[in-house]
Amino acid sequence: MSETEFYACDVLVVGAGAAGLSAAHAFAAQGRSVIVVGKVETHLAGRTVALFEGSLRFFRALGLWDACEPHAAPMEGIRLIDDTGSLFPTAPKEFRSREIDLDAFGQNIENNALVAELAAAARENPAITLIEGLLDTFELNYSGARARLVGGGWIDAKFIVAGEGRNSQARQIAGITVKTWTYPQTALTVLLKHEKPHHNISTEWHKRSGPFTFVPLQGREGAPHRSSMVWLVSPREAVRLQALYPEELAGEIQDQSHDKFGHIELDGPVGAFPMGALKTDRVTGLRLALIGESAHLFPPIGAQGLNLTLRDVANLVDCLEGLDLDEPDPISRALKRYERDRARDIGFRVNSIDVLNRSLLVHALPVDFARAFALNFFSAVGPLRRALMREGVTPHGPTPKLMRERPPVFSRAARR
Numbered sequence: 001m002s003e004t005e006f007y008a009c010d011v012l013v014v015g016a017g018a019a020g021l022s023a024a025h026a027f028a029a030q031g032r033s034v035i036v037v038g039k040v041e042t043h044l045a046g047r048t049v050a051l052f053e054g055s056l057r058f059f060r061a062l063g064l065w066d067a068c069e070p071h072a073a074p075m076e077g078i079r080l081i082d083d084t085g086s087l088f089p090t091a092p093k094e095f096r097s098r099e100i101d102l103d104a105f106g107q108n109i110e111n112n113a114l115v116a117e118l119a120a121a122a123r124e125n126p127a128i129t130l131i132e133g134l135l136d137t138f139e140l141n142y143s144g145a146r147a148r149l150v151g152g153g154w155i156d157a158k159f160i161v162a163g164e165g166r167n168s169q170a171r172q173i174a175g176i177t178v179k180t181w182t183y184p185q186t187a188l189t190v191l192l193k194h195e196k197p198h199h200n201i202s203t204e205w206h207k208r209s210g211p212f213t214f215v216p217l218q219g220r221e222g223a224p225h226r227s228s229m230v231w232l233v234s235p236r237e238a239v240r241l242q243a244l245y246p247e248e249l250a251g252e253i254q255d256q257s258h259d260k261f262g263h264i265e266l267d268g269p270v271g272a273f274p275m276g277a278l279k280t281d282r283v284t285g286l287r288l289a290l291i292g293e294s295a296h297l298f299p300p301i302g303a304q305g306l307n308l309t310l311r312d313v314a315n316l317v318d319c320l321e322g323l324d325l326d327e328p329d330p331i332s333r334a335l336k337r338y339e340r341d342r343a344r345d346i347g348f349r350v351n352s353i354d355v356l357n358r359s360l361l362v363h364a365l366p367v368d369f370a371r372a373f374a375l376n377f378f379s380a381v382g383p384l385r386r387a388l389m390r391e392g393v394t395p396h397g398p399t400p401k402l403m404r405e406r407p408p409v410f411s412r413a414a415r416r
């Protein structure tokens with residue numbers, strides 16, 4: 001690609017992970033011409049995402065879920081088990097989706113399969129140009145935006161959606177301040193095959209190092225019972241566990257799960273992800289909006305990360321609906337609305353996951369007592385219990401159009 005090569009579009013999406021590709025599809029469905037730039041990475045070890053009802057509605061509305069569904073397994077229940085050894089132990093708690101009139105809380109899908117399907121659909125969509133590269137320079141002006149491709153070439157855009165993750169350069173150019181912090185934890189991830197069925201229930205043991213979770217996965221030939229595991233451990237323990245032979249690690253996982261799923265074998269490579277968090281003072285700039293991990297990051301507790309990201313996207317699409325992107329003033333007003341709408345949702349998730357995670361890491365009787373009391377109280381009082389379940393699946397506040405119960409259906413044929 002030469003320095004003089006030149007592209008133009010309505011919306012430039014930075015990042016071709018699950019966030020960026022989802023945004024590309026949503027803006028294409030709104031009738032915008034979209035360029036999405038990023039590396040399509042489909043070799044993330046052991047990672048899955050549990051997508052809740054709102055996120056599934058989003059993908060269904062865009063005609064994307066049919067291709068993903070064969071890779072996904074439903075989550076009809078969530079089981080929480082206190083394994084901290086605290087002096088205030090709580091009895092195991094089980095939450096069922098039918099208590100809030102849903103067949104399932106959501107579906108668990110391998111990250112790689114989701115990204116591969118979103119990328120394949122983007123390549124087929126005439127409104128989307130997918131460039132598998134990187135951008136290294138951004139210019140944001142009142143009259144338009146521009147970005148340079150590494151290796152040459154410029155993209156002119158009326159609007160930029162920054163979904164390139166925690167080290168977002170577009171965020172930096174927009175002068176958005178970011179606060180980051182780390183936790184003394186690494187998430188070990190791996191897909192597992194096990195002897196006993198999971199019955200479509202996700203099981204989360206709360207341990208002193210953080211949650212240790214089995215999330216249901218679709219079975220396959222020769223391995224009818226499969227789950228994905230996320231285990232938060234200290235960085236030193238992560239190094240030790242990663243150095244084990246596969247059968248030794250499987251044995252330790254079996255011990256940690258108290259044999260609940262019988263004999264366990266690894267079903268793929270092991271991933272290790274250092275835990276950190278991030279929040280920003282704003283999520284907008286001149287002709288720019290942040291989505292996903294450019295705007296928020298937190299540990300994988302309660303499966304909130306990508307679900308929150310898809311609410312960013314669906315909300316941004318609503319804010320820009322019907323706007324002529326050549327006109328700067330209506331865009332500024334739309335971005336004020338996006339800023340206001342996202343502040344509460346993002347702030348609530350980043351802060352509550354921070355508190356929950358620290359409550360496991362801190363060895364203090366009052367904290368143990370407060371955690372046990374809160375869990376017992378919320379799970380025992382029917383309306384609170386259901387409100388808690390609904391909040392995890394379809395959070396309170398205005399629901400974006402793409403996440404409503406009967407969202408508009410954009411078929412691929414209709415878009416062409």
Ligand SMILES: Cc1cc2nc3c(=O)[nH]c(=O)nc-3n(C[C@H](O)[C@H](O)[C@H](O)COP(=O)(O)OP(=O)(O)OC[C@H]3O[C@@H](n4cnc5c(N)ncnc54)[C@H](O)[C@@H]3O)c2cc1C
Nearest residue numbers: 015016017018019038039050135164292300303305306307
């Ligand atoms: C262990 C673990 C378990 C999780 N489980 C869940 C779950 O169950 N449910 C859930 O909702 N969330 C979950 N999450 C969070 C979820 O996985 C992430 O939010 C999501 O995968 C992030 O996707 P993304 O597209 O924002 O970022 P990424 O996947 O990091 O993609 C970033 C993209 O930006 C591109 N890029 C970077 N720099 C540039 C540049 N300069 N120019 C162009 N492109 C660039 C990259 O090439 C890449 O394509 C989990 C996270 C972890 C760590």
